[in-house]
Amino acid sequence: MEFKLENPPINLGADISVKSFQMIENELKNYKKTTQFSNQELQIISRLIHTTSCFDEVLDNIYFSKDAIEKTKSLLLKKAKIIVDVNMIKVGLSKFYLNKYENEVICYINEPFTYEMAEKNQTTRSYAAVVEAIKRHKDSPLILACGNAPTFIYAAIRTLIEEKIDLNNVALLLFPVGFVNVIESKEYGKKFSEHFGVSSIIMQGRFGSSTMSVATLHALYKLIKDYDGDEKYNGK
Numbered sequence: 001m002e003f004k005l006e007n008p009p010i011n012l013g014a015d016i017s018v019k020s021f022q023m024i025e026n027e028l029k030n031y032k033k034t035t036q037f038s039n040q041e042l043q044i045i046s047r048l049i050h051t052t053s054c055f056d057e058v059l060d061n062i063y064f065s066k067d068a069i070e071k072t073k074s075l076l077l078k079k080a081k082i083i084v085d086v087n088m089i090k091v092g093l094s095k096f097y098l099n100k101y102e103n104e105v106i107c108y109i110n111e112p113f114t115y116e117m118a119e120k121n122q123t124t125r126s127y128a129a130v131v132e133a134i135k136r137h138k139d140s141p142l143i144l145a146c147g148n149a150p151t152f153i154y155a156a157i158r159t160l161i162e163e164k165i166d167l168n169n170v171a172l173l174l175f176p177v178g179f180v181n182v183i184e185s186k187e188y189g190k191k192f193s194e195h196f197g198v199s200s201i202i203m204q205g206r207f208g209s210s211t212m213s214v215a216t217l218h219a220l221y222k223l224i225k226d227y228d229g230d231e232k233y234n235g236k
Contacts (some may be wrong), residue, residue, distance in 0.1 A: 024049050033059045040069045040223055044201070047219040051211050063190060063202040071199035072143065072171040073224050076101050080141035080171075082217070083133045085109065085126045085152040089145055092214035097221040103143075106133045127155040134159040145173040145217065147210030150185035152176070157192050172200040173216050177208035 010016050024046050028034050034042060041064055048058045079102045084090055090105045098105065108114050108129035117128035126149035134142065134156065142165070146152045153174060160170060174189045176182050186202050193200035201216055 020050055021046060027055065031055060031059055037064075038069075043223060044069070044216055044219040047215045047222075048203075048212055051215040052209070054207070057205075057207045058203075061204040061207050063200070063204055065193050065198070065200045068171070068199045068201050069220065069223065072173075072201070073220055075141040075143055075169065075171050075199075076103055076220060076224060078141045078169075079103060080143045080169075081106050081133075081137045082143045082145055083107075083130060083137070083156075084213070085130065085146045085149045085176075086210055088210040089147055089213050092211060094218060094221070097218070097225075101221070101224070106137060108133050123155070124149060124151040127151040130155045131159045134165065135163060138163050138165050141169040143171045143173065143217075145175075145213045147175045147208065147213035148177065150176045150178075150181045153185045153189045157189070167196050167198050170198055172198060172202070173213050174200065174202040175208035175210070175212045175216070177206065179206065182206050182208070 010019060028042070028046070028049075034045075037045060041062075045058055045062060048062070049055055052058065081104050082093070083106045085107070086109060087107050090107045093105060097103075109125050111129070111132075113132065114125050114129045117123075117132065118125045121128065130144070130152050134144075144152075144156050146156075153172075153176070156172075159165075160167065172189055172193060174186050176185060183205055186204055186208075189200065190202055190204070192198060193202075203212060
């Protein structure tokens, strides 16, 4: 049997991205649930679908607290520190956006003091890392982005309360994925968000990932960029 070499039908990254979002927009018209979301929420949903190709999972599980998008955008514009549970999120975030809006990404997961604290207190490194990150940057606006470790959520909430952080300057992006305590941790994060009025975007259930945390932040940055009228940015 003869094998014939082929070229991709679309060969430019920007063109692929535009085509992908056009396909997502068209397919979303088949889902009645889209009527439950605002236009800005649908922009984030579209990017999460773009990252995962999962329509039902995203639409059925995404949670936005009241005014979550506007509040989180305002924190980014105030040079919020972005505290993350894994370096995968840090590596995935666009340097273009981080530099433009002066948002520093904090991840202490591999720091020697994190290993020491985790061993001493018998916790995961994710737990120890976020405790230290919040304590060191408690005077800055904070966005806490979790894509992997449920223990990050418990540590973040405890530290925010014990350190008496101004929760008006905090937003949660909670996307851990897996089986052990994943569902429960996100329910806990939602309960905290609703009780204290903390801005949050949460992927409920087992579904999630670090890449979804990245996609959400990029969607938020794009919403800011589109609003402030800057040049179009053809990046993820």
